[in-house]
Amino acid sequence: MSVFIFKAVDENDKVVQGTLHAPSMNLAQLRLRRVYKSVLMLREDDQKAMSAAPVFQMSPRVKVESLAIYTRQMAVMVEAGIAINRALRFVAQGDDQNLNLVMSRVADGVEQGKSLSRAMSEQPRTFGDTYTAMVRAGETSGHLEGALKRLSELLEKTVNMKKRITSTFAYPAVIGVVCIGIVSLFVFYILPMMLPMFASMGVDLPLPTRILIGVVNIFRDPKIIIPLVIFVLVGVWILVQFLSNVDKASQVRYQVDGVLLSLPIAGPLISKSAQARVLYTMASLLEAGVALVDVLNTTESVAGNAVLAQKLSWTRKSLIEGASVYRALEMHDVFGQTALQMVKVGEETGQLSDLVRRIGQMYEDDVDTMLDNMASMLEPLIMAVMGIVVGFVTLASFLPMVNLLRQL
The missing domain is CATH 3.10.20 (Ubiquitin-like (UB roll))
Known part of the structure; x- marks a missing residue:
């Protein structure tokens, strides 16, 4: 090629x-x-x-934000009656060079006679199972523009959720970095300058100062710091290798995710955010006309949590065996009782996709509330911890000066 x-x-x-x-x-x-x-x-x-x-070319990594924008643009063009290959060529002239390359490859596939979903499935690093399934359903139903619109909305939801989580931890992280900088200034610059003066005047160093000097000497001793750095680097490498292979070892991934879900504060947040993502994906796929069994099969890959994915797999098997949606979800404890009752109503009234989307919105609101509560707890907690550390370092640095003034 x-x-x-x-x-x-x-x-x-x-x-x-x-x-x-x-x-x-x-x-x-x-x-x-x-x-x-x-x-x-x-x-x-x-x-x-x-x-x-090869047919399945390695797709470059692309930003979800860019994919959401390109998908929205494609939806508008297709709705306006522009041929899909021309729409792909137009969006391939955007600002994201990696995504431009992917869109050009998809356009090549379409011009070779492949369907859009088939051409996109050949770029699996960019277009996941959910994306291609919704495009395929849109092609089958003749409402491709609607499927693309729902996809862009789903991607935008994902982007907004990530931004919300990032913004929650941004302020505490900045405070932490500033405090670490202040402590480092005292420990590695101000205190070493003052120690010779105290020693020459015979000042007795108080306990906090001796503790701080001991810690500083440990970190400045090559015989200690070099093995420590090597140990940390090896530990980080082992951790990275473990995490990169977790997806391949499903049992290990299941155990790790189970531990994460059992954490006191982070567990409910991880669970709710994963459930919200699954619900929005389910609603979008159902609205696109995808069969319910296929919907559950696809949502397993977007759950982002092996425990939830396993429950969805069990739910899908129960559906195949003849159980109702409500009964299958309840049997495997996929969602809470409020959500399950809404699913039951949606199944009985034929408005399942609409009510599933509303449940997703409800869970997203819960995640926002949890993030607000977490931020309100994290900020004073970090301030308190950093205040104690900075206070100790400041005290250890200036107590010898107090002793010096007493001796004069």
Whole structure:
């Protein structure tokens, strides 16, 4: 597969330029003529040429924010009647270069005769199971623009949730960094300057100062700090390797997630946020016309928690065996009783997708409340801990001066 750089004129007489993946120059020119009024320039990009590329090319990592924007733009274009390959080419001229490359590959697949969902499934690092399932359902039902709109909303929900969590911990983190900087200034700069003066005047060092000096000497002794640094680096490497292989060892992942869910404060937050994500995904898939069994199969991969994913798997099996949605979810304790009652009403009234979305909103509100409560607890707690540390360091630094003044 080769990469071609082109410059062409669209139907609005606007000159556009970009890149195109194609097996040959003739095929690249043929594809461009299908999309544009005329082709001004077409040449192979030798630096990016890819020979004998596999069908499933390695997709670059893309930001969820960018994918949400591109999906929203595609929905608008498809709703306006623009052909899907042209819509893909248009969005591939956006600001995110990695996503531009992915969209160009998808456009290549569509122009080769593949369906949009099939072309997207060949870029699995960018388009997950939920994304391709909703696109496939939109293609089948003939309402692709609606599926793309729901996808963009789902992605935006994910982005907003991440921003909300980040903002909750941002302020305490800044306070912590500032306090660590102040402590380091006293410990490694001010105190070492003052110690020779105290020693020359024969000042008795109080206990807090002796403790602080002992800690400083430990961290300044190469015989101690070098093995300690090596030990920490090896520990971090082992932890990274363990976490990277957790997904491959499902039993280990299940145990780790079970421990996380049992934590006093973080556990309910992790559980609620995962359930909210699953509920929004379920609602979007149901609205797109995906079968309920397939919905549960897809949501297992977006749960982000092995315990919840296992419960969804059991629920799916119960559905296949003939249980109702409400009974299957209740049997495996997937959601709380309030949510289950709403599912029961939705199943009985034929408004399951609408009520599932409302439950998701309810759970998202619960997560917001938990984050607010956590922030209100974290800030004074961190301030108290840092106040104690800074107070101890300050006391240890200035107590010798008090003793010196007493001796004068």
